[in-house]
Amino acid sequence: xxxxxxxxxxxxxxxxxxxxxxxxxxxxxxxxxxxxxxxxxxxxxxxxxxxxxxxxxxxxxxxxxxxxxxxxxxxxxxxxxxxxxxxxxxxxxxxxxxxxxxxxxxxxxxxxxxxxxxxxxxxxxxxxxxxxxxxxxxxxxxxxxxxxxxxxxxxxxxxxxxxxxxxxxxxxxxxxxxxxxxxxxxxxxxxxxxxxxxxxxxxxxxxxxxxxxxxxxxxxxxxxxxxxxxxxxxxxxxxxxxxxxxxxxxxxxxxxxxxxxxxxxxxxxxxxxxxxxxxxxxxxxxxxxxxxxxxxxxxxxxxxxxxxxxxxxxxxxxxxxxxxxxxxxxxxxxxxxxxxxxxxxxxxxxxxxxxxxxxxxxxxxxxxxxxxxxxxxxxxxxxxxxxxxxxxxxxxxxxxxxxxxxxxxxxxxxxxxxxxxxxxxxxxxxxxxxxxxxxxxxxxxxxxxxxxxxxxxxxxxxxxxxxxxxxxxxxxxxxxxxxxxxxxxxxxxxxxxxxx
Numbered sequence: 001x002x003x004x005x006x007x008x009x010x011x012x013x014x015x016x017x018x019x020x021x022x023x024x025x026x027x028x029x030x031x032x033x034x035x036x037x038x039x040x041x042x043x044x045x046x047x048x049x050x051x052x053x054x055x056x057x058x059x060x061x062x063x064x065x066x067x068x069x070x071x072x073x074x075x076x077x078x079x080x081x082x083x084x085x086x087x088x089x090x091x092x093x094x095x096x097x098x099x100x101x102x103x104x105x106x107x108x109x110x111x112x113x114x115x116x117x118x119x120x121x122x123x124x125x126x127x128x129x130x131x132x133x134x135x136x137x138x139x140x141x142x143x144x145x146x147x148x149x150x151x152x153x154x155x156x157x158x159x160x161x162x163x164x165x166x167x168x169x170x171x172x173x174x175x176x177x178x179x180x181x182x183x184x185x186x187x188x189x190x191x192x193x194x195x196x197x198x199x200x201x202x203x204x205x206x207x208x209x210x211x212x213x214x215x216x217x218x219x220x221x222x223x224x225x226x227x228x229x230x231x232x233x234x235x236x237x238x239x240x241x242x243x244x245x246x247x248x249x250x251x252x253x254x255x256x257x258x259x260x261x262x263x264x265x266x267x268x269x270x271x272x273x274x275x276x277x278x279x280x281x282x283x284x285x286x287x288x289x290x291x292x293x294x295x296x297x298x299x300x301x302x303x304x305x306x307x308x309x310x311x312x313x314x315x316x317x318x319x320x321x322x323x324x325x326x327x328x329x330x331x332x333x334x335x336x337x338x339x340x341x342x343x344x345x346x347x348x349x350x351x352x353x354x355x356x357x358x359x360x361x362x363x364x365x366x367x368x369x370x371x372x373x374x375x376x377x378x379x380x381x382x383x384x385x386x387x388x389x390x391x392x393x394x395x396x397x398x399x400x401x402x403x404x405x406x407x408x409x410x411x412x413x414x415x416x417x418x419x420x421x422x423x424x425x426x427x428x429x430x431x432x433x434x435x436x437x438x439x440x441x442x443x444x445x446x447x448x449x450x451x452x453x454x455x456x457x458x459x460x461x462x463x464x465x466x467x468x469x470x471x472x473x474x475x476x477x478x479x480x481x482x483x484x485x486x487x488x489x490x491x492x493x494x495x496x497x498x499x500x
Contacts, residue, residue, distance in 0.1 A: 006069055007069050013042065013064060017063035019061055023060060024059060025042065029054075029424045030052075054425060098342050099348060099419065101414050101416045102382065105349050116461060117480065119464065126467070131468060134470060135165065135458060137398055143158055164194060168383075168401075170406050172200040172240065173186075173200045174202030176259075176274065179434075180207075187208050212234060217231060217236075218237075225267055227267075231299050236305050237300060239296070241283070245334075245348050246340060246351070249343070252342050255272050256420075294327060305376075311334050312358035316333060316353070320362040330376045330377075331362070335355025338381030357489075359395050383401070383402050384405055393470060394474075395493065411427065426438040458470070478496075480495040481499075
């Protein structure tokens with residue numbers, strides 16, 4: 001017996017505006033709109049609509065409106081419509097429910113409960129329009145102290161550091177999960193702004209080798225695309241242990257998205273599912289991780305820092321401490337609001353912890369152990385604006401990664417259909433007819449504008465603190481105050497309550 005699931009959205013067509021140009025039909029990749037020859041009308045299949053707004057955006061006469069379906073279930077605080085519909089789906093399919101993007105549940109967002117202090121009289125503010133503001137950040141292991149030779153020059157036995165001009169980088173998003181045009185947009189914008197973009201676990205397309213000075217290459221459990229030239233095509237090599245959207249779970253790229261180009265880059269057969277194991281099968285201890293870290297340092301001739309990416313989980317501070325002691329130069333922590341191309345809903349909604357708490361706990365632990373200088377901290381998972389970036393650095397991050405925000409800048413409407421490969425905006429797809437909807441030059445310009453705007457806002461906030469360098473903000477939690485937080489939350493975050 002098949003259970004009918006009501007459509008989530010209703011597409012209203014204003015008939016006296018519709019000119020039957022069929023743009024909605026050609027633009028919708030989910031087959032929502034169709035032309036009925038018998039009635040000479042364009043009609044809709046509401047059950048196919050995912051709320052991506054592509055048709056609304058491109059309708060030349062403004063004839064379309066997409067709205068939520070007003071159909072309501074009997075009110076029940078315990079059994080929400082989403083829970084009922086999820087059971088309907090699993091009763092029909094017997095499979096795991098997948099979703100794209102990040103968590104959409106109303107879990108606490110601590111960025112919104114943190115406020116930034118400001119200077120007034122005794123410590124006057126600084127005008128960033130008239131005085132220089134330093135946003136340059138160096139990522140990597142720093143020595144315990146500077147060593148000088150007999151001539152007074154700094155000895156050059158310092159581990160490699162990577163300079164970024166803004167403390168914001170682009171998160172790991174693999175080729176196949178997103179299109180090549182999106183990768184090129186990210187890479188070009190990173191070069192424009194003097195920062196980094198991350199290949200994710202899908203390898204590096206040969207046409208993007210020109211961006212090697214701004215590229216982070218990732219080594220994940222599937223080892224897709226990993227070979228010597230790949231490792232030496234990045235400025236940072238990142239070992240992916242976990243990610244915030246699905247801690248403890250491996251990667252999955254559906255075969256529908258493994259095109260000829262994706263298969264060549266990933267070094268797998270075309271059309272086959274790319275399923276990464278949950279663990280890296282050569283890492284079952286901190287000692288194993290240390291071996292891989294130094295194997296990658298040997299492979300790259302000690303020229304680049306090695307990063308280790310983990311999900312934000314309950315014992316994250318102890319894990320991060322072990323990673324630093326294992327030789328990692330950068331620790332990247334991804335929080336529970338991090339997005340992904342495909343994740344089981346039950347994992348996304350129930351596993352992991354908010355990045356704010358994880359960051360504060362890790363920074364405090366590394367400082368207490370006297371090893372904070374031995375690795376940089378990079379965080380991701382829910383960074384939405386420059387205010388979030390600023391607060392993350394005050395909590396102890398050296399830099400942040402953005403993924404969803406970058407895709408929104410390219411046109412993403414968070415319809416959560418990334419796993420289907422039908423992205424109407426040409427972002428999370430390998431369909432050549434759809435991928436051309438992203439123009440890499442325009443995409444790079446939009447991403448560059450986003451980072452430039454955030455940089456200006458960060459400088460304004462620094463000036464408001466009376467601080468002229470991002471280095472002075474890092475880990476200085478006295479610049480933050482909490483609102484609406486319990487005593488325990490304030491303790492974990494290491495901030496005072498507003499008004500103190």
